[in-house]
Amino acid sequence: MTTLIFGATGGVGAALARRLVDRDVVVHLAGRDAAKLAALHDELGSPTSVCDVLDDEQIAAAVEAAGPDLSGLAFCVGSIDLAPLRRVDRDLVRKSVELNAVSAAMALKAAESALKKNSGSAVLFSSVAVAQGFAQHAAISAAKGAVEGLVRAVAAEWAPKARVNAIAPSLMKTGIAEPMTANEAVADGIAKMHPMARLGEANDAAALADFLLSEDAGWICGEVFAVDGGRGRVRSRG
Template structure:
C-alpha cells in the first residue's frame, strides 16, 4: 500500500471515466474503488476494491481515515420518448444518479471534512443544460446532481470544494449501444461541433486537475461536450 497521505474514494472505479480517473490517481495515491465488479485495477497495491451496487439498499462500506476527495461516477443512459417512459425508468435513473450520489457523499463526508483542499466531484450530463429529445429521464436525474453540486458547494465552503463535470456522449462501455457500429459513431460525431466523441481519458485528466491542482474552483459544472449546447455549427 502507498504510504502517501493522498487517498481518494471513487464510486464507479471499475469502468469508463471512473476507471480512467482511478488509473491516474493510483499512480501516487491510495484509491478505494466502489463498484459491482473489481475491474482492471484489482490487485494493484494502491487500490482496494469495495464491492457495492448503488441500486441496492445496503449500507455503504465503512472506510477509516482521512481522504483528499470523494468522486461519484456512476450514471445511466435511458433514452425513450415520453409515451414509453415509465415511473420505474425515472425511479431507477434517480436512484443510481441522484440518490446514489447523496448516499455516497453522506457516508464519506467525514473522511474529507478536515483535509486541506478537500473536494467532491460529481458527474452530470450535457442533457441538463441542452434540451435533447428522448433524454427526459436522465435530464431530470442529472439535473438533481447539478443542484446538489451548487447547494453543497455553498454549504461546505471554505473547507470542501464541490464541482461537477457534464460530458456529452463519451466512448465508455455504458454508451456502447450508441456506438456499436461505424454508422452510429459517425452520426454521433457529426452532432458535435468538434466532430468527435468524448474520450474518457481526456475527461479523467480534467477531473484529476480539478481534484489535485485546483484550489479556487467550487460550485461549477464544467461542460466537456465537444461544443454541443454552447455553439451551433
Template sequence: MARSSLNINTKHYLIVGGNTGIGAASVECLLGQGHQLTVASRRIDPDIASRVTYCPFDVETVFALGLPDMLDGLVYFPGTINLKPLTRLMAADYERDYRINVIRAVHAIQAALPALKRAPRASIVLFGRVAAKVGLPFHASIAAAKAAVEGLGRSLAAELAPKIRVNVISPSLTDTPLAQAFLNSEEKRRASGDRHPAKRVGDPKEMAALVDYLLGSNSSFVTGQVFRADGGLSSVRLL
C-alpha cells in the same frame, strides 16, 4: 501506508464506480500520480483490485461503506443512459434514473463526509450530462436527474465551503461501456461525432484528466462549477 510516510502531494480518494469507463480511466490517471484510492463498485478488474483498496458496493442495495478515517476527495461515477419517448416513460424509469444519479450520490457523500471533513481540504466531483443544459429528444428522465445533480453540486459547494469544494463534470457522449449502444458501429460513431462541433465523441481519458484537475490543488479556487466537457454541443453552433 501512513500519510506521514507518503509524499506531501499524495492524496487518498474514494472512487465510487471505478471499474469501467471514465471511472476506470480516472483510477489509472490518479494511480499514475501515486495517489491512494479506495474503489467502491459492484465489480472490479483484478488488475485494478491489486493496486487499490477495493470495497464491494452496489449503490442499489448497499448503504454502508468501509472507509478510511480521512479522505481528500470523492468522485461518484454510477450513472444511467435511459432514452425513451415520453409516452413510454414509466415511473420505474425515472425513479431509477433519479435514485442512481442523485439519491445514491447523496448517500455516498453523507457516508464519506466525516472522513472528508478530517482532511485539511477536500474535493467532491459529480457527473452530470450535456442533456441537463441543452434540450435533446428522449432525454426527459435522464436530463431531469442530471439537472438535479448539477443543482446538488452547486448547493453542496455552498454548504460545505470553504473546506470541501464540489464541482460537476457534464460530458456529452463518451466512449465507455455505458454508451456502447450509441457507438457500436462505425456509422453510429460517425453520426454521433458529427452532432458535436468538435466532430467526435468524448474520450474517457480526457474526462479523467478533468477529474484529476478538480480533485487536486491546482483547482483550489474552483467550486460550485459545472464543467461542460461536451465538444461544444451545449454552447456552440457552427455556421
C-alpha cells in the same frame, strides 16, 4: 490522503484511477462487480470495496474502508436511460434519479465528515443533456439536473471546508454509451454533431476530474463543467 472512486470499473472511473495512481495519489476503488474490481486491483494495486451504490450500507462500508485520510471522492456511477416521454413511466424516472442523484447524495453524505476534516474535494457527473434539450432524454436529464442542484447545494453547505463540483460530458465511448456507439455509422453521425468532430473518450472527462480533485483546483467550488467537444455551446459546421 486517499481518493475514493465509486464506479471505478467504468470507463471514466478506471481512467481516473489510472491518472491518480500515476501521480502517486492513494486510491480506493469501489465497484459493484467483484471480478472487474479484482482485475483493476491487479493492474493498479489499489485496495477495493465491492459496492452497489443503491445500498447505503455498502456506500458506508466503502467510505469506512477508504479510511480517515479520505480527501477525494469521485462518483463515476451513472446510466443513460433513453425513451420518448410517451414511454417514460414513474419507474424509469425513479430508476434514473435513484442511481444518478440519490446515490450520489448518499455517497456525499457518507463521506462528509472525512472530506470536511481533510479539506477535500468531490466530483460528480452530470450530462450535456441538462444544459441542452435532447429528445428521448426526459428521465436521464431529470436525474442529471438533480445532480447539478445537489452539487450547488452541498457546495454551499460544505464551503469553505470542502469543495463539490460536477462534469457534464457529451457522448463518450464507454460502457453506458455502447447502445449509441456500437454501430459505426450511427457513431460517426453523432460524432459529426460535435464541433470537435469526434466522440469523447473516458480520459477527456477523467483529466478534468483529476484536476478538480487536486489542490490546484482549490478555488473552484459549486461549478458544473462541460466536457462535450463543444456540443452544448458551439455551433457545428458539419
